[in-house]
Amino acid sequence: MNKVKKRSNCPVSCSLDIWGDKWSLLIVRDLMFAKECTYGDFLKSAEGIATNILASRLLTLEENKIIEKLEHPDSKAKVLYRLTRKGIDLLPIMIEINLWAEKYLTIPDDRKAMLKKVKNDKPRFIKAMTKELEG
Amino acid sequence: MNKVKKRSNCPVSCSLDIWGDKWSLLIVRDLMFAKECTYGDFLKSAEGIATNILASRLLTLEENKIIEKLEHPDSKAKVLYRLTRKGIDLLPIMIEINLWAEKYLTIPDDRKAMLKKVKNDKPRFIKAMTKELEG
DNA sequence: AGATACACTTGCATATTGCAAGTACAAAGC
DNA sequence: GCTTTGTACTTGCAATATGCAAGTGTATCT
Incomplete structure (x- = not known):
């Protein structure tokens, strides 16, 4: 397998x-x-x-x-x-996928809200979410 | 199909x-x-x-x-x-995949050189490469 | 003790992939 | 012009992966 x-x-x-x-x-x-x-x-x-x-x-x-x-x-x-940690570090990829999808596909409202925070300060968002997932 | x-x-x-x-x-x-x-x-x-x-x-x-x-x-x-353009906009995802791979897998030297430039100024790199691919 | 919840396995039909060979058409060489 | 080569695919079939339904084993609940 x-x-x-x-x-x-x-x-x-x-x-x-x-x-x-x-x-x-x-x-x-x-x-x-x-x-x-x-x-x-x-x-x-x-x-x-x-x-x-x-x-x-x-x-x-x-x-x-x-x-x-x-x-x-x-x-x-x-x-x-x-x-x-290796899995959490896939977060930037996941975020970029969401951003791409937001631009070219339709996307639910709650996800849009999250992306708004992302776009406001991406490194900050990643750091905060990483910390939360690690804790 | x-x-x-x-x-x-x-x-x-x-x-x-x-x-x-x-x-x-x-x-x-x-x-x-x-x-x-x-x-x-x-x-x-x-x-x-x-x-x-x-x-x-x-x-x-x-x-x-x-x-x-x-x-x-x-x-x-x-x-x-x-x-x-829609395809070119997959570039941030591609870059993040490379960055993840650099951290957790082995990666050839030429790719490392590219990533060095990416890490120096990511938005600048993306903008420059996007422009090149569009042209 | 028996029923239920949860995390899987198993068996089998269907769908996708991988490989080898073949086709169609444009261009190059004689 | 006629054959050969290069390029972009198609086709057929075997191997593999997926999807669905049902089953198994263990832990908890009553």
């Missing part, structure tokens, strides 16, 4: 080998907005990821140290996922 | 629906570095894209106005592809 088939030495290509499929960045997005998610939380997202794909992507992301598991405070049956 | 299957209203999801596969961003990358490419140029890239996938991706990217075709000055048998 975890075939690390590196297509070339290009950093873009290598990055895409890790998280460049249709689903991984959506998992990262959920974790950026919610900070921590359970397996069930991911399944609830609007895009409707299949359970086997979700399990497979969570594993790959964990192997690549983008996310990590931790114990749920309420129950041992639940698992919490959260971003590692 | 051109099924626009929108998974949700999330801008990240919608963006990935357009160029979020393993190959599209590599095509965009080639066009950012080379400005204009022929079909054969894309095939020469290190990752080794299959001809049918390339044709399919070029079509999708063209349909989504990320790239456009133009006549090759030398020959009517050749086709030149280049980025539209």
Whole structure:
């Protein structure tokens, strides 16, 4: 399952080998907005990821140290996922994707509000959100 | 072939629906570095894209106005592809991917040199490169 | 103890990708 | 003009990945 088939030495290509499929960045997005998610939380997202794909992507992301598991405070049956520092550092990419989408696609209002703050002071926003996700 | 299957209203999801596969961003990358490419140029890239996938991706990217075709000055048998403004505006995303990769993966020296300029003054770099790609 | 919640697995149909070969047309060479 | 080469794709088919439905194992709830 975890075939690390590196297509070339290009950093873009290598990055895409890790998280460049249709689903991984959506998992990262959920974790950026919610900070921590359970397996069930991911399944609830609007895009409707299949359970086997979700399990497979969570594993790959964990192997690549983008996310990590931790114990749920309420129950041992639940698992919490959260971003590692490596995963949190995908935030600038995520922000630029949102900015591009704002320019060329339609975008919901709540997201627009966030982007307003981003555009006001991007480095500040990134620093603040990074700190929040780390904490 | 051109099924626009929108998974949700999330801008990240919608963006990935357009160029979020393993190959599209590599095509965009080639066009950012080379400005204009022929079909054969894309095939020469290190990752080794299959001809049918390339044709399919070029079509999708063209349909989504990320790239456009133009006549090759030398020959009517050749086709030149280049980025539209919408495609050029993917540059900030491309840059952030490179910066992330620089931090967490190994990255070739020539790319490092470029990133040095980026880090010196990111908005300036983006503006200059955008202008060059538009011209 | 039995039911329920949660995090996955498994099996199988469908869709996408990857590879090899082929086609169509323009240009270059003889 | 006729063949050969270069370029941009298409086509066919095998391999792989995805999507869906159902099932499994463990922990908690009653």
